Amino acid sequence: MLRVDPLANPEPLIRRVYAYVAYRIGDGPDAEDITSETFERALRYKKSYDSGKGEPVAWLIGIARRCIEGRPPTLEISSEQLEAVDHRDLEDDALRRIALSSAVGRLEERDRELIALRYGADLTARQIAELQGSKTNAVEVALHRSLARLRIHFEGEEPGVRKSRVQQ
């Protein structure tokens, strides 16, 4: 039987793993470190990958989860960081991105994990359920609730107000 190379096309995998990690612990050098560590472990244990159990991205996300669990928890994006960013004349997209990442950072660990798996790693509800050992329906319901909580945090963000305050 031919062995499938899970890292045959690495770039999309790097992007998805990084997005997952960044949604979990915040964008930046820590996320890059975790992503690198994930790929190092993946290379070391490449032979343990079983294509019958799932796609390579799900396997990599499992490794990334363990890498994150092995690290001390990182703090959410601080308001000081946001203030510093607001000094610059940012585009709308950039402002939205910052507000979104800040809102994700304010979520509880479980909600953040779900958001990261669904929208960072781009896994389906079924894949998330397999990864977490739960039912697809339960994951869908939990995701819906997590999104509702994220919306509350996101709508609470007012970068425009903060920016004007800083400019005064």
Next chain:
Amino acid sequence: MRSWRKKREGLDLETELRANRPEPSRELIHRLEARVREDGRRSRVGSFRVAFAGALAAGVLAALASVGGLGYAATATSQAVQKASRVVHAQGVTVLHRAQSASRDQYGKPKAKKKKKKHKKKARGVRFRRPPFTG
């Protein structure tokens, strides 16, 4: 700023989350891609070595088979096994020679050795002896 708020009013959070997904730096992507490729090249070289060794062994076997070398090798092996078994059973061969010796012809069959009777050992202990007659 107004456009940002306007967009947020009809917010599709799922689309926002996908569109504003954190992106890794180009440098990280290049570094990890290079690392993965290097590892793949190494493993390919390793598997090539194994395949080369296997092909070489198969070639040697095929060459031997074409000139009857395999039959020759099999015969040599079986002969070696026979020799070895003779050496191992050398004691048995000596007995055969003794049976056909001149002394054996002259004096006939060797007498069967008497089996020594085994005396039962009496249980140790203090034996009773009659005291000597003193008159």
